[in-house]
Amino acid sequence: MAGLYIHVPFCRQRCTYCDFYFVAGQRDHSAFVAALCRELRQVARRGFSEPVSTIYIGGGTPSQLTSQDIARILRGLRKAYDAAAAEEVTIELNPEDVTAPYLQALKKLGISRVSVGIQSFFDDELTFMNRSHDARQAHDALALVAGAGFRSYTVDLIFGLPGQTEDRWAQNLDRLRAFDAPHVSTYSLTIEPKTPLQKQVARGLVSPLPDQAMATLYQMAMDTLSSHGYEHYEISSFAQPGHRAQHNSRYWSHANYLGFGPSAHSFWWQRTGGAARWRNVRSLRQYVALIRGGQSDAVCEDHEILSLPALGLERIMLALRTAEGVDLLVLKETYDMDLLATKGETIARLAQAGLVTTDARSLRLTDRGKHICDRVTASLLP
Numbered sequence: 001m002a003g004l005y006i007h008v009p010f011c012r013q014r015c016t017y018c019d020f021y022f023v024a025g026q027r028d029h030s031a032f033v034a035a036l037c038r039e040l041r042q043v044a045r046r047g048f049s050e051p052v053s054t055i056y057i058g059g060g061t062p063s064q065l066t067s068q069d070i071a072r073i074l075r076g077l078r079k080a081y082d083a084a085a086a087e088e089v090t091i092e093l094n095p096e097d098v099t100a101p102y103l104q105a106l107k108k109l110g111i112s113r114v115s116v117g118i119q120s121f122f123d124d125e126l127t128f129m130n131r132s133h134d135a136r137q138a139h140d141a142l143a144l145v146a147g148a149g150f151r152s153y154t155v156d157l158i159f160g161l162p163g164q165t166e167d168r169w170a171q172n173l174d175r176l177r178a179f180d181a182p183h184v185s186t187y188s189l190t191i192e193p194k195t196p197l198q199k200q201v202a203r204g205l206v207s208p209l210p211d212q213a214m215a216t217l218y219q220m221a222m223d224t225l226s227s228h229g230y231e232h233y234e235i236s237s238f239a240q241p242g243h244r245a246q247h248n249s250r251y252w253s254h255a256n257y258l259g260f261g262p263s264a265h266s267f268w269w270q271r272t273g274g275a276a277r278w279r280n281v282r283s284l285r286q287y288v289a290l291i292r293g294g295q296s297d298a299v300c301e302d303h304e305i306l307s308l309p310a311l312g313l314e315r316i317m318l319a320l321r322t323a324e325g326v327d328l329l330v331l332k333e334t335y336d337m338d339l340l341a342t343k344g345e346t347i348a349r350l351a352q353a354g355l356v357t358t359d360a361r362s363l364r365l366t367d368r369g370k371h372i373c374d375r376v377t378a379s380l381l382p
Contacts, residue, residue, distance in 0.1 A: 002048075002050040002256040002258060003054040003056065003247050003250040003256070004257065005258070005260070006056070006058070006259075007261035007263055007280075008057060008061065009022050009059060009262050009284055010061055012061065012094075013025075013132050014130065015129050015130050016197040017189060018195060019193070020059070021060075023284050032261075035292060037075075038296075039291050040260060041080045044080040048258055048268065052082060052085075052086050053250070055088070055090070055247070056090045056247040057092065058092050059092055061092070063093040063094050063098070067106060070106065070109055088245075089112045090115055090245075091111050092115045092117060094132065095138045095141035096132055096137050096141075103148040112150060112151040112152070113150060113152045113154070114150055114154075115155075116141060117156050118141075118157060120157065121139065126138075128161060129161070142181070143179070154182070155179070156185045157176060157185070157187070158187050158188075158189055159186060159217040160209050162206050163209075166220065182240045183244070185237050186218075186225075186238070218371065226238075232323065234321050252321060254318070261287070262281060262284050266279075276305055276306070277302075278303040279300070308334075309336075312336070313381055315334075316339070316377065316381065320376065325365065326339065326363040328361055329361055346379055346380060347380070350369070354366055
């Protein structure tokens with residue numbers, strides 16, 4: 001079964017840290033919606049037609065679309081693909097777009113899970129990030145979502161803003177816990193190339209938090225959420241029992257997924273071995289023009305075929321982020337990679353340092369190892 005991702009490239013304004021593809025200020029979304037429905041049909045006709053297990057509508061800001069737009073997209077998706085058994089249908093919402101009628105309309109369309117981009121409960125932090133909502137809207141949106149009756153919902157928070165104190169981060173976590181959200185994602189502020197934040201740092205206008213301060217805030221999130229019944233099942237993800245993100249889990253386990261819309265990524269196993277990966281063009285105008293011309297294949301850029309050895313290395317990187325860690329048997333049987341044989345001494349040193357735990361079947365990060373996940377991962381790769 002496959003996962004489907006739909007990228008909605010519209011935002012009111014640009015957040016300082018964001019490097020995703022988006023278009024700001026566009027009010028007429030009809031051409032995009034029409035092109036997206038065409039792309040769904042065109043790609044299905046090219047042979048990508050497994051039954052669908054998860055659907056994720058992200059962006060950008062999908063809540064910039066009306067419920068009628070969302071209905072048209074989902075109708076098009078369900079005509080092109082067998083989504084009758086989809087276990088999770090998620091849409092991202094920005095707080096300023098959340099109203100009770102909008103939420104009820106989404107529920108009627110079959111949306112089972114919403115993702116709310118809160119990021120912070122404080123106006124000064126939201127202003128620094130150039131978010132388009134304020135603290136009151138964040139609170140009101142979560143109150144509406146919590147009472148709307150969705151099967152699940154998730155909340156995003158960002159930590160590590162310049163000057164952010166431990167007390168301020170603790171207050172953010174406390175305000176979040178008051179809603180008892182089923183799922184929480186906490187992301188450290190990352191300075192991505194060509195973003196407004198990167199330019200501010202380069203000009204000396206902003207000073208990133210030191211690594212040790214970032215580590216302290218991350219540990220606070222782990223300790224606070226774990227002590228209140230959340231399972232830390234992925235580096236940035238915490239879930240109450242039964243509320244893991246099924247769609248995201250597909251990415252971490254190398255399952256097939258298709259991306260639709262400008263800049264969306266896809267991954268598909270090949271019958272002859274290996275897997276294909278590609279990305280759609282990062283231009284709304286070009287995307288619409290190509291789809292109108294029936295050229296869904298021309299929309300794809302950066303197409304590559306990944307060999308089993310390359311996929312095995314990637315699987316290590318992805319799996320180490322999860323609570324289950326690397327399944328050494330799957331790694332050996334699927335990717336023909338014996339990690340204990342090739343990296344046994346390294347694994348022993350990592351275990352002695354308290355960074356990983358291992359047995360005959362799995363290799364997992366400890367809490368200490370989670371702080372330096374990238375460094376641990378690098379030591380296990382050629």
